[in-house]
Amino acid sequence: MLVLGVVLFALGLMLSIAWHELGHFTAARHFGVRVPEFMVGFGPTVFARQRGETLFGIKAVPLGGYIRMIGMIPPAPGERFGRSRRSGPFQGLIDDVRADSVKDIRPGDEDRQLWTRKPWQRIVVMFAGPFMNLILALALFLVVLMGFGIPTAQPVVASVSKCVVPASQATTTTDCPPGAPLTPAAQAGFQAGDRIVSFDGRTYGSWEDMQLAIRAASGTVPVVVERTEPGGGAPQTLTLFPQLIQTQLLDLDSARSTGEPQYVTGSFLGLSPIQPTTRQTPGQVVDYVGDMGIRAVNSILALPTKVPALFGAVFLGEQRDVNGPVSVVGVSVLGGEVLASDNAVADEIAMMLQLLAAVNVSLFLLNLLPILPLDGGHILPAVWEAVKKRIARLRGRPDPGPVDMARLMPIAYGFALVIMLYGGLVILADIVNPIKLNL
Known part of the structure; x- marks a missing residue:
């Protein structure tokens, strides 16, 4: 596969x-520009077929492609076809480029060059x-x-982190390092499946907007959640005490414009949202x-x-x-x-x-x-x-x-x-x- x-x-x-x-x-x-070649790839030609006045083909190394248009480079001032070659540090190279630009010109093509x-x-x-x-x-x-x-994050809890670990010290294991404190979410009693109705008295239309609010939160923050329970769950209010921590911004603020992960100090809860595939x-x-x-x-x-x-x-x-x-x-x-x-x-x-x-x-x-x-x-x-x-x-x-x-x-x-x-x-x-x- x-x-x-x-x-x-x-x-x-x-x-x-x-x-x-x-x-x-x-x-x-x-x-009206004549195109002698249309090639995909570089190097030796693997396949080619003439169609009209253009040779279409595939080359061995698929790292690019090109079309050859006649007269892509204009002739030297005072010349029409630029076939002369003069001496000088770069003059020979310049004249060779001009000659290559007109090598496919045939009688009647004078006005079919790109530079015209x-x-x-x-x-x-x-x-x-x-x-x-x-x-x-x-x-x-x-x-x-x-x-x-x-995958689109929704304001529904997928998992609750056990302990607080700075992003610079994060590991791939789920075990808490010795002495690591419980996360604010774990202390408040959040559970997987909790739907967040409001955060600090406000509702949010997306998880991303709520993340920005979480990062700026401080003090005591009430959070209203709907908990999935047998027989239906009534809204519950959980009390959070956000903790400042070095956290990693992904697709937020400067990371959105630069594409680079950024480390800043902000409030942290320890919640991960569900991310269902959403059109x-x-x-x-x-x-x-x-x-x-x-x-x-x-x-x-x-x-x-x-x-x-x-x-x-x-x-x-x-x-x-x-x-x-x-x-x-x-x-x-x-x-x-x-x-x-x-x-x-x-x-x-x-x-x-x-x-x-x-x-x-x-x-x-x-x-x-x-x-x-x-x-x-x-x-x-x-x-x-x-x-x-x-x-x-x-x-x-x-x-x-x-x-x-x-x-x-x-x-x-x-x-x-x-x-x-x-x-x-x-x-x-x-x-x-x-x-x-x-x-």
Whole structure:
């Protein structure tokens, strides 16, 4: 089941990549740009078939994909096709890039090159790929959240902790350390199955809102509960004395926006809620996806800071950061672990779809980074070209022409090398010290 899960999730990733490239392909064809190749994967070609003027294929290494559009790089100023090659520190590289951009041009293709399209059209072509990932992510989230549902905490007690243990000293055992005091909930007499009607005189619509109230509570707090008893249970009032403790915030406050566990001092009771699988409303789906988007953005911005932890996990045997980056290899293994778990089949399917949706959110955001060779690195020059054209028009000056993207190629190769090294480090970490799911 683990191997089957890995294979199925890898296929899902390949379909996500193909869906991404289909966005570029469809937009390019719409604007009359010729696309000689549409490939999923890199390395040797495993399968290929010509359809019209495009060669569609699958390559051996499923770590990405691409479409080849003719004329992605404009020629040198004063040239039409950019076939010359000059000497200089980076000039040969720049001219080679220009030559590669036009190598598939045939007679009659002069006006079918990407660089000849208006800036806004090139922006649409390059944005269409990430946008397809966003659409797929939203569709998957809708299926999971509204179709299957997700575990949603309810104000009903699932279990009562016996004793107070700070989050920094928490263990996986259920035994209390010597000298550990009873939790406020245990002292007050809470039992599994108690439904919390009100906390400190107020009712709450969600467990999350009640958690915030619990953290801020102090002194003596009355809690009204409905207890399941033979013959029906009347409401009972239990008296709590919340205790300050270093507790871990998960999906609350700053943890919601950063995606990182945070340790703060707040009041603690020792209650765990039931978490039945509940279908979400459209409004809840919007909130959920919005929170995930914020966490994903912050995670991407924090990628450079994760290098020391990755190095330690690979070469020093340090514990792997569960909130760190994961490669396509690692996320495929996580998908396999989901399918190999003992959960219900519907829950496993929902978790795999949710994981695939999260990957597509990451693909959407990563590809919009304004650095070559990513899609955002092509969008930014097109935006700058549109700005320059507008300024020249307002000043009554001639069209300044396209941005000479070829001159950015040495920087692009540098970024590509950094991306490859970073990706290789993450893949190595996923092989020698993988992240495990607690299922």
